[in-house]
Structure formats: structure tokens, C-alpha cells
Amino acid sequence: MAEQKAKATVDIYGEEYIMRGDATPEYMSMLARYIDKKMKNIAARQPELPVSKIAVLAALNVADELSKLQEDYDALVKMMDSEKKDEKKNQKKQASR
Numbered sequence: 001m002a003e004q005k006a007k008a009t010v011d012i013y014g015e016e017y018i019m020r021g022d023a024t025p026e027y028m029s030m031l032a033r034y035i036d037k038k039m040k041n042i043a044a045r046q047p048e049l050p051v052s053k054i055a056v057l058a059a060l061n062v063a064d065e066l067s068k069l070q071e072d073y074d075a076l077v078k079m080m081d082s083e084k085k086d087e088k089k090n091q092k093k094q095a096s097r
Contacts, residue, residue, distance in 0.1 A: 008032075013039040013051065038062065 008025035010017050010032030019028040038058040043049065049057075 012036045013043075013054070035062070 005020040006023060006025050006028070008019045008028040010019055010029055012032050012035050017032070019032070021028060035058060038061055039054050042054050042057050042061075046054075
């Protein structure tokens with residue numbers, strides 16, 4: 001039998017949504033609060049925008065954050081890999097002495 005998905009009822013920008021997924025209800029609620037905050041911040045700066053545009057702008061802001069974090073993560077992994085290679089080279093040099 002399939003495992004039951006977690007469920008959370010959340011409010012995003014005045015609309016109620018029922019979320020289901022593998023994450024905990026607390027995590028899903030946290031995500032909803034994050035998106036709600038993003039949308040409210042955009043709406044505060046540009047109150048004339050319709051909800052659909054506010055939602056798209058919020059999605060673009062989150063995508064931008066994700067992209068920047070991915071770049072930072074990739075750079076960090078590359079740096080760590082480089083340091084590991086350097087460490088192995090140094091160990092080989094010391095072992096051959």
C-alpha cells in the first residue's frame with residue numbers, strides 16, 4: 001500500500017491552499033509563509049499589479065535566489081574538490097621523500 005502523503009492547509013496572499021507531499025506539514029507551512037511574504041512585499045511596492053503578476057514576480061524572485069545559491073554551491077564544491085586534489089598531491093610528494 002502506498003505511503004500516505006502529509007497534508008497542510010496554508011494561506012498564500014489571502015487564498016487557502018491544501019498542500020500534500022512527502023515533507024512535514026510544518027515545512028510546507030514554512031514554504032507557504034515564505035511565498036506569502038514575497039508576494040506581500042511585491043504588492044506593497046506595486047499595489048496596482050494584479051495577483052497573477054504579483055505571483056509571477058514572486059516566482060522570479062525565488063528563482064533568482066535559487067540560481068544564485070546554486071552558483072555559490074557549485075563554486076564551493078569546485079573549491080573543495082580543488083583543495084582535496086592539492087592535498088592528495090602534497091601527500092604523494094611527502095610519501096615519495
